[in-house]
Amino acid sequence: MVETYTRPRFGEPREPKNRVNPGSRLASVIDLVAASHVRAAAFLLVCGLILFLPGFFNIPPIDRDEARFAQATKQMVESGDFVDIRFQDDVRYKKPVGVYWLQAAVVETASALGLPRAQLRIWLYRVPSLIGAIGAVLLTYWTALAFVTRRGAVFAGLIMCSSVLLGAEARLAKTDAMLLLTVVAAMGALARVYLSWQRGEDPEHPPWSWPAIFWTALAGGILLKGPLILMFVVLTIVTLAILDRSAAWLWRLRPVWGLMWMLVLVLPWFVAIFWRAGETFFTDSIGGDMLAKFAAQESHGAPPGLYLLLFWVTFWPGAALAGMAAPAVWRARREPGAQYLLAWLIPSWIVFELVLTKLPHYVLPLYPAIAILTIGALERRVLSRSWLMRGAAWWFVVPAGASVLAVVGAIALTRQPVFLAWPFVAASLIFGLFAWWLYEDGRAERSLLNAVVSAMFLAMAVYGIVLPSLKPLFPSAEIARALRNVVCVGPKAAAAGFHEPSLVFMNGTSTLLTDGSGAADFLKQGSCRFALVEARSERGFAARAEAIGLRYNVATRIDGYNISQGRAISIAIFRSEGTE
Structure with a gap:
């Protein structure tokens, strides 16, 4: 009998095809695309675009991290300084320069091609993340080929592609989608080196391609998010060395040449930023950001177990199958393939659970290992037949809950039922229901495929229609729209009480972030100036305006919701009428 995480024997019979239900018809599509690597890659690319593009262009900047990254990149483009990283006048040294360079390259290319106002289009800054996400899906497929059949690798790619996170x-x-790409590339190359050693293949002439991918991916990960990628790699290697009582296979990575190549790629910018800022970058990024996460940084502290709890939503629709696969995976834990994937997954997951600062995306680089382990169990038809099978209902519960939240949230915030989303919501629920009702442990593929289709329709409904319609969640976009309609040249703005990064990104780097009194002083200094004053700061603004004899009127008022602070806001846009 073939072991669980090795390739099945040639000619091993597969399940009989039943073209009556939608799951079987979808499975026939997988048979077609799995006929070649080109078809498989093209299929996963198309699925990625279907799942990732809804809302990509028309969701405004999200506070706070996205807007901070985009604004820092915009300042690079504006200043022409591609070494230093700043948000307005403050240095932003939490992460290295990698993602800023990628975003700047996209924006500069769009500007060169004649796209108007390219620097203000947030979707351009998202392009590296889109490329990273699709690249990570394709690399999950490539990595899975070392453990399962080509057909199974397509399923592993689909699980990653459709995951909520x-x-x-x-x-x-x-940074996180691009970081995922580099981690999967490094771990996929490392897997091939390790498994070739386990199989006893020729150690004298190992291929150069795997070490080249590995060390290049490490360099890319370091430039994106510092030494975090090293944690995944080192913990995996150490775990395998302990279990195997040997790490001789590491010489197949050509470590001397590899380290030299990695340093050639990463050192130039680190030397440049040290020359520019001295020790400040390393103090802020390592001490102020990375090490600070061991404490509850930025109110994101949570007890151990949070990631396991979030997993059932963030890894949907693959989470249901992963739960059913868990007993079989554990039984196979000493097989080389399963051992490698568990070494990738478990040590790093434990570290993340122990670190006090918790954000959902931290564990994303571990999800490809879960996807491949799940497919390994699915291919061998060893999914649990116990009470875990009841988890199939989760394929329907998540789209049902998400649909209700989306529609109710839209009605509560906009007083509009968003009828356009309803057909997509209905389709998502129907396919989620198929996934649940059609589930059998021997034909789990058809349920998984129905769940993936459900995820596609859910993405269209939530990201493509509902979120862009929730204008109160994006007050910065409404403010920018209002200021674009003013009749004066070069409007300038000061904000009091609402200091979100999206406001700076959409209204200009020169936007002054101050208090009510400072906004009044700013307004007095010119005619084409506007004070953006949140209701809680209006008293201070009014008192200072009276003290300096400033006359003003309300151009408009924007009511919305600050998602970063979790509270309703009301922002008045004041314009000067002169002084008394």
């Missing part, structure tokens, strides 16, 4: 990161101008 990756769908969110693909639409955010941040």
